[in-house]
Amino acid sequence: MKKRLSAAIFSMFLGIALLVGCTAQEQPEQPQEEVQDEGQKQADEDLEESMEVTLQELSQYNGKEGNPAYIAVDGVVYDVTDHPGWKDGMHSGVSAGQDITQQLKEAPHGDSKLEGLKVVGRIAE
Template structure:
């Protein structure tokens, strides 16, 4: 798996570049194909960030990431 910096992640927010990435538990996921992340926003969450700490407030578990293949690791 390739290393992805926080700066690279931040640019994939659905606004600056066409890719939409999020990080969770040290892994980076490309969620560009998800209709739930259209324009880089999912409810009150923004793409281009590490969302690990925010999952506790979500109405779903970490299993939501099972449908996405990790593209890298956050360094």
């Protein structure tokens, strides 16, 4: 009798543990708009904390003599220093340290290559 009672209690606890462990925990879903807004806010904050340079100042960031290599596209300044396509501040005959908006529009890849580049600032107006 004692063995049956112990087995019944054990089975009951085991069943409860299985039910509790197997129930799905629903995660509240974050609306897509909210996710995009957070990403945009972060990008805006990063840009606000970044530098503002004139085109003349940008020319110093040409990737030569140990200088970083920066390019500007549509007023945004990107760091291409460690990008493999920008060896020594040069890419397909284009030098870093300048606004390459027009050259990029004429390039076969367009502005798709800007994705993943670090934004370091903007061109002063």
